[in-house]
Amino acid sequence: MFTRLMMKIPVPFTHIAKMTDFQLVPKIKERIERETVEFFYGKAAPIFIKLFANYYTDCDNPVEFIDDFYTELMSVRESVNTRKIDGFAFDCQFKNWIGKIALIYCFDRFAINEKRKEMLVSYASMMPEPQLQQNISLLDKQDVNTLLSMMPNRNYSELIRSVYVEGRTLQETAAILNVPMDKFFNMHRRAKLQYTQIYNKEARL
Numbered sequence: 001m002f003t004r005l006m007m008k009i010p011v012p013f014t015h016i017a018k019m020t021d022f023q024l025v026p027k028i029k030e031r032i033e034r035e036t037v038e039f040f041y042g043k044a045a046p047i048f049i050k051l052f053a054n055y056y057t058d059c060d061n062p063v064e065f066i067d068d069f070y071t072e073l074m075s076v077r078e079s080v081n082t083r084k085i086d087g088f089a090f091d092c093q094f095k096n097w098i099g100k101i102a103l104i105y106c107f108d109r110f111a112i113n114e115k116r117k118e119m120l121v122s123y124a125s126m127m128p129e130p131q132l133q134q135n136i137s138l139l140d141k142q143d144v145n146t147l148l149s150m151m152p153n154r155n156y157s158e159l160i161r162s163v164y165v166e167g168r169t170l171q172e173t174a175a176i177l178n179v180p181m182d183k184f185f186n187m188h189r190r191a192k193l194q195y196t197q198i199y200n201k202e203a204r205l
Helices: 021-029 033-043 045-054 062-074 094-124 130-137 141-150 154-165 170-176 181-203
Strands: none
Touching: 021 033, 021 094, 033 045, 033 062, 045 062, 045 094, 062 094, 130 154, 130 181, 141 154, 141 181, 154 170, 154 181, 170 181
């Protein structure tokens, strides 16, 4: 947005202190920097600090929380071709409205995170691919090592070795390779593809 993550909040908001919502909100909608910074990082900052302390935000600090929230508030939603901020109808105080929208934002972030954790738990419990496991178990150890040494990506070959040769779980292997499970899924898929391509190429020679 307009700030650095290490800035201290709340910032002074003397310029907007006496502004009415009818004066302030149009300027924020137009992304005028001074009014926007003073409102979000000054006048409304206590709201975000309190939400950050008590609700899930998926952010490291309140300023990052404000940055992320502002980005979503001002982004055009393709499904309705409007921004969230355009929903403010001046039927309550803008500051209170922002607080309600920010709370809903926290709830949405929490729900997304819970779904992500469920997915990761489910994926972590999956078994390695049986066909590839059988393929490797039928090969001589030296042949397996040769195939693994021919894989261009060292991380991929270590993944295959850990899971399909040494018998570790996918979760254990992800920890060894220091790869988050949400990224390990694609890494595992690409590693299997690379190994299979090497195997098929050598089998034709």
